[in-house]
Amino acid sequence: MVALATAFKPAATGASLEVKDVSHAFDIDGNVLPVLDNVSISVAPGEFVALLGPSGCGKSTLLRLVAGLEPPRAGALEEDGVAITGPYPSRVVVFQDPTLFPWRTVWDNVALGLEAQGVLKTQRHRVDAAIDLVGLGAFKKAYPHQLSGGMAQRVALARALVNDPRILVLDEPLGKLDSLTRITMQAELVSLWQRNGFTALLVTHDVEEALFLANRVIVFSDRPARVTADITVDRPYPRHRGDPHLAELRRQILGLLGLDATW
Amino acid sequence: MPTYSASEIASLGGDRETALIAGDGGLHFVNKLRFSITGIGAGLAWLAFGLSCMRWPDIGDWPRTEAVAYTAFAIAGGIAIATTAQAALGKFGDGVQRRAPWLFALGAFLTLWELATAKFGWLPLPFFPPPQSIVEVYTDDLPKLLDSAFASVKLQLGGYFIGAAVGFLTGVSIGWSRLAGYWVHPILRFIGPLPATAWLPIAFFTFPSAWSASTFLIALATGFPVTVLTWSGVASVSTAYYDVARTLGAKPSFLVTKVAIPAALPHVFVGLFMGLGASFAVLVVAEMIGVKAGLGFYLQWAQGWASYNNMYAALIVMSLLCSGAITLLFKVRDRLLVWQKGVVKW
Numbered sequence: 001m002v003a004l005a006t007a008f009k010p011a012a013t014g015a016s017l018e019v020k021d022v023s024h025a026f027d028i029d030g031n032v033l034p035v036l037d038n039v040s041i042s043v044a045p046g047e048f049v050a051l052l053g054p055s056g057c058g059k060s061t062l063l064r065l066v067a068g069l070e071p072p073r074a075g076a077l078e079e080d081g082v083a084i085t086g087p088y089p090s091r092v093v094v095f096q097d098p099t100l101f102p103w104r105t106v107w108d109n110v111a112l113g114l115e116a117q118g119v120l121k122t123q124r125h126r127v128d129a130a131i132d133l134v135g136l137g138a139f140k141k142a143y144p145h146q147l148s149g150g151m152a153q154r155v156a157l158a159r160a161l162v163n164d165p166r167i168l169v170l171d172e173p174l175g176k177l178d179s180l181t182r183i184t185m186q187a188e189l190v191s192l193w194q195r196n197g198f199t200a201l202l203v204t205h206d207v208e209e210a211l212f213l214a215n216r217v218i219v220f221s222d223r224p225a226r227v228t229a230d231i232t233v234d235r236p237y238p239r240h241r242g243d244p245h246l247a248e249l250r251r252q253i254l255g256l257l258g259l260d261a262t263w
Numbered sequence: 264m265p266t267y268s269a270s271e272i273a274s275l276g277g278d279r280e281t282a283l284i285a286g287d288g289g290l291h292f293v294n295k296l297r298f299s300i301t302g303i304g305a306g307l308a309w310l311a312f313g314l315s316c317m318r319w320p321d322i323g324d325w326p327r328t329e330a331v332a333y334t335a336f337a338i339a340g341g342i343a344i345a346t347t348a349q350a351a352l353g354k355f356g357d358g359v360q361r362r363a364p365w366l367f368a369l370g371a372f373l374t375l376w377e378l379a380t381a382k383f384g385w386l387p388l389p390f391f392p393p394p395q396s397i398v399e400v401y402t403d404d405l406p407k408l409l410d411s412a413f414a415s416v417k418l419q420l421g422g423y424f425i426g427a428a429v430g431f432l433t434g435v436s437i438g439w440s441r442l443a444g445y446w447v448h449p450i451l452r453f454i455g456p457l458p459a460t461a462w463l464p465i466a467f468f469t470f471p472s473a474w475s476a477s478t479f480l481i482a483l484a485t486g487f488p489v490t491v492l493t494w495s496g497v498a499s500v501s502t503a504y505y506d507v508a509r510t511l512g513a514k515p516s517f518l519v520t521k522v523a524i525p526a527a528l529p530h531v532f533v534g535l536f537m538g539l540g541a542s543f544a545v546l547v548v549a550e551m552i553g554v555k556a557g558l559g560f561y562l563q564w565a566q567g568w569a570s571y572n573n574m575y576a577a578l579i580v581m582s583l584l585c586s587g588a589i590t591l592l593f594k595v596r597d598r599l600l601v602w603q604k605g606v607v608k609w
Binding site for chain 1: 512601
């Protein structure tokens with residue numbers, strides 16, 4: 001793994017991200033459904049920020065705005081001080097579903113970004129390095145239907161990392177995996193983040209996952225989402241799930257979500 | 264293979280494993296015997312066909328009766344040898360063995376057919392010609408039949424490829440572009456469901472030649488299902504795929520060629536398959552009515568002479584060609600869609 005890490009040298013480091021007074025809403029059958037209410041978040045370069053909130057509160061919508069897939073109704077988003085107006089491969093999303101292209105092999109799926117940007121011919125080694133990085137070197141020629149859920153999500157991760165993203169946007173990427181695979185991949189995410197230095201923005205509804213991975217945990221209210229707390233997790237990596245400090249933070253966050261009675 | 268008598272097995276006493284192997288070996292031998300029974304049965308059926316040709320005199324004038332009989336004897340011998348020496352013949356032997364029940368059914372059917380037509384006239388002539396008269400067409404009228412088959416293939420290929428290409432491009436454009444959809448969709452709804460054969464009388468007058476008119480109609484019959492299914496395929500592509508490609512830096516041209524089209528390909532092949540069936544029908548009707556070549560024309564011409572054996576011979580050729588075309592299409596599909604699970608094998 002050490003040798004692989006040196007072969008996979010990121011060209012860029014993390015970018016800063018500014019979310020300024022962003023509000024957003026959807027039109028559903030003529031009714032306006034507000035999903036984000038005046039959200040402001042500032043993320044420093046290389047920071048790992050987790051967005052935590054009740055299911056359906058609008059966290060994923062915020063990620064779509066960060067990715068540039070949709071423009072916000074009000075407010076502005078900036079990457080390194082430059083306004084976000086559309087998708088750009090410096091901000092890559094890993095979705096809850098791996099959404100691999102079933103007609104492409106693992107290798108061709110990972111190569112997607114470089115191919116779309118027209119640089120694949122000279123950068124083929126980066127594809128191999130990214131696949132090796134997520135430990136799927138033996139599956140380069142496999143098709144997505146031959147992979148397990150965890151393997152497919154690893155391929156999706158490699159497909160994102162091959163672009164050397166400056167901001168990696170993670171939309172509950174481990175949400176559908178079994179708990180053992182999830183624990184393994186949480187540790188892998190931390191080491192990938194430490195190695196590559198990108199800024200990470202993770203949406204999750206798993207409090208432990210947020211505390212295990214992130215420098216900061218931002219807690220959202222019910223829809224329309226507002227920021228209710230911004231908690232700094234000041235613990236060194238690698239973290240331990242039994243850490244009493246993390247347990248205390250978890251109790252605090254569950255309290256914010258109105259679930260402290262259960263713990 | 265060693266064989267054991269009952270006493271020998273008994274003398275092995277409590278050694279169950281050895282007894283099991285012996286029992287298994289015995290079963291294997293019985294299996295082999297049964298397989299060769301189907302082989303011998305198939306051989307006998309073809310032998311019966313040959314004998315039925317020789318045993319009674321023909322009630323009509325068919326010069327190929329004797330040749331057919333000898334061919335049947337040769338096939339009977341071939342089947343018997345191939346199935347008995349199956350192990351030595353490898354793949355070919357296995358193939359014959361697997362098809363032995365069908366070969367038996369075919370031999371029995373030919374025997375019955377021979378008796379019912381050439382020998383006892385249970386079925387009325389000339390509507391039901393005997394096997395040897397159909398064989399006679401292949402030996403005596405081969406050049407004309409081949410010319411016709413070649414003309415049909417040429418006409419079909421031209422029309423089909425034009426129709427498939429135009430249909431595919433139209434389907435992609437209306438699936439992708441709102442403007443193209445707005446203008447093309449009503450036309451498609453108005454003209455598409457019309458059977459292409461309904462255009463025949465007009466097409467033969469407005470086009471410079473019968474050949475170009477038929478090419479147009481075959482293309483039309485192919486184009487409609489290809490357009491509709493390509494369109495529905497493109498329209499049903501999950502937006503998640505586009506989101507992924509867009510965040511990775513894909514431009515619209517990339518989204519069409521590398522996301523929409525590959526994702527729609529399974530639908531496109533259903534359209535190509537349906538278009539193939541529709542275009543066969545148009546081809547034959549066009550050849551019967553206007554084009555002075557091809558298997559449809561051959562059928563029509565044979566009917567004029569009341570030579571039903573020629574018609575059956577042409578039908579068999581036609582069936583082989585159509586089936587071959589579908590096989591080819593499915594082969595192409597299997598190659599392009601290897602990433603799909605559980606596709607129907609033709």
